Amino acid sequence: MNRLGCMLTVTALLMGLTSCEERFSESVPAAGEGNPVEVSLSFGFADEEDGYALSVPADTRAGEDGEGGAFSARLLPAAKTRTGEVISAPDQLYNLEIRQYDSKGGYKNGKAYGNVLLGQHLEVTLSALTDCQLVIVARGNGGAIAALDGKSLEQVQKMDVSSSVINAIDPSNSEDMKKMPYVLHLEHVNVVTGTDGKAVIQSPEGSYDTRLLLKRLAARLTVSWNYNVSGYELKQLLLQSVPLNYAVIPTPDSEGNYPSILDQFHTVEIDMNKGSSYSCWIPANVRGESPAANSDLQRTKANAPKGSSFLNFVAVNATDPKKKLDYRVYIGGKTSSDFSLNNNTEYSYVVNFGHTGIPTNDKRVTYIDPVPASENNENFVPTANCFMVAPGTGFCFDPLAYQSGGAETTNETLKGWCQGGGIVRVKLLWQTKEDGDIGEPVMGIVTSENDHTNIVDLKRTDGTDPVSYPVKDKGEARVYCRVAPGTTGGSGVIAAYDNNGKILWSWHVWVTDYHPDATGNVDVQKPSTKRKLKFTYGSHPEQRPMMDRDLGAMAGYAKAPTLDVEKFKAHGFQYQWGRKDPYPSSYSNRPIITVKLPQKITEPIVGIMSLYQPDGVTFLPFNPSYNGQASYRTAYQNPLTAYKPTTSQYWFTSEVTNSISGAWSATVKTVHDPCPAGWRVAKAEEYYSLFSDKDYSGTLPSYSTNNMNMSNYNTQGDDKGFVLRYDKTDQSKVTYFRLCGYYADGEFVQIGYFDFIWCCNCAKIGNTYQARHLQLVSTSSSQRRGINGINNGGTLSAMLPLRCIQERD
16 A cells, blocks of 8 residues: 555554644534634644665665675665755744645635744634545745645645755755745544534544644655776766656545656756765655565566656766666665655665676666667668657658658758758757656667767768768668667657758657558558548548547547546647647646746746657757747748747748648648658548538537537546547447647647647638638537537647548558
8 A cells, every 4th residue: 555645644643643642532522514613733843754764674675785786775774874964844833824625625714823833732723524634734934835825625736846946945954944844634534522622633533633743845865876887987877757846735646646647757967076975855756566576676667667766877888988887776665666755754875886797687777889770770761751660660761852642752842952051960859758757768868969870870872971972862861760669659850950050851750659551541440559540420522541649649549548648648749730840739637728838948847748858868948939930941940949920820931921821731742741651631621520410511610519429428528538430330430539738829728628630721711821620629618618610710820739641542
């Protein structure tokens, strides 16, 4: 069982955490339900727990004393690893608030009490109530936690404290420690009148206490290391999969784990020039147990629960710096199978490295000897703006070619831009991780900042150096790419550069096991990696099969997924109409109506998926709402910039206007189409089978109607998506459209409520070019509630997801 329940339930509180003035009552008659009563309470701070004291004896943890391991990672008593650090506790409870909620989280009573002395008896006004909840928060001197006044429990559970606020607190400085917040959440208590006529807080078992102990919001991590491996030098230390912020009241999942892996995580790069030890505050990261990790040697990526925090040590070969040893040390837990980091706990580790040669038998260590992407890579594929690639796969293509209608042609647009210099190098521009901010980078980690050849490389077909002889035409060169093995998939972008360091073109690499055949005019259900959907419902012209997911999505579903993580995997990328460049979609485990966006996102932002640099660690800034317009050349030089002028609906300059309506076409696939080879952006008419009216003609009603061919109409709000039928004879054939929201002007909106899907149709309405899109709006939305249909008025500067349909039979 996860320790969260023990830490937060009032039973554990009364029996082990607050053993002061404990009393028991055989019979406690209830006060009038809902009436205000005065409860006399005093408060203190729970003692900090020592991770070592929680752990099993060292001699029971296999692998710690050699046993073939490349290193040992031991929890030690905190006092042994602190370098003079003594953690103070505040001298009183600063900015104390006590809030009472009913069992469903509705606000009942409470107030702010200001600063309260430790042990001081306080008369607290509460409502007499059975099975209620109490949230007691010492917000800290300076208010690290915002005021709780007027908030429901659900709203409090969405509150967090920035890591930057906690990180600034010096644990050895008593004045600083006054800023540290402390929290106690009692989930099941009764506020009743005791036999002596005094109101008390009572546990469901009948015990009650007058003194409550709050827990420090943060855990404390201290690590020291000794590296003694011949021929290698320790160069980098990263603390990975760390929750970005501190949840005031955690919201555990069904297994008791928190935070959600859809929350924000980050990586801390530790300055190794400051010595061989490091200490920091760290948020709780409760990930539970993995029985497969039955010894320290088995605390591997394969066995660790997803989202577990770990230390990543990287050592470099002394004679060949391309060769590296990557050591992974999972932290937290009281046994080898436990991966949880709890608040108010000190975790103190010493890591000793000592081995000879390459430790091939220790799965916690990865030996990195990068191979050029061009080596043993003759998997030549047709060129498109998107390549579908399985993890660990290599491929190569002609950068000046382009496939349309099954025929290879020259990319005349790129060729024209190359005449001023041509392509001299290719690099990895960005990539995602497997699960938002956690997991592995799906393209891999480049050898160095200036050497990306282990992932993407450029070779001229005549063997000459492209730096001396830039690539300017079809047939002159190949781009070689190889993506990292062993991941669950994601995306990346590789780019071609001229000699001035400017991007000439870029390509989306969709890392996925999904590989539907681009020919064959039939519906395919199994295997799911080949699934494609032939829409036949209604009186509409025959059409070719469509993909079962949005472009760039990690998964497609033939039913509504139940887990939040599964729902996220249905998010594809988003596109400005007429452009090939993918933009990250939303990333959230809860609905969000509006995410305000800066012109440039320079750090992770709640609700938006993060992109990562070629090192696989560093967040990559991007511009979701640049106030300006661009030509195609300028736009493609800046694939991470979305042009959203405040004075126009167009992302493009006037030179593009007359040709924009044909940028995406159902007739001839163009060089601006973002779909893989053999596929194109679907047109509006190819979605008509999703509507219940067999003669649907592309109209958009002005009011809510149940006009979709939907199998989950009554659960669409909970499903955060539409499950739509499409087959004229088999109503069990369905596809899931996730309500992922979209980029509007300066904001990302309607996560969990809207799904707008670009179509390739664009026409002038009045004096303005607008594009058609499939509009899906949940009945749980407060805007456009349940109004579904084809919308003809799409603003071309908006960014929406899309689906791809086969080009030919």
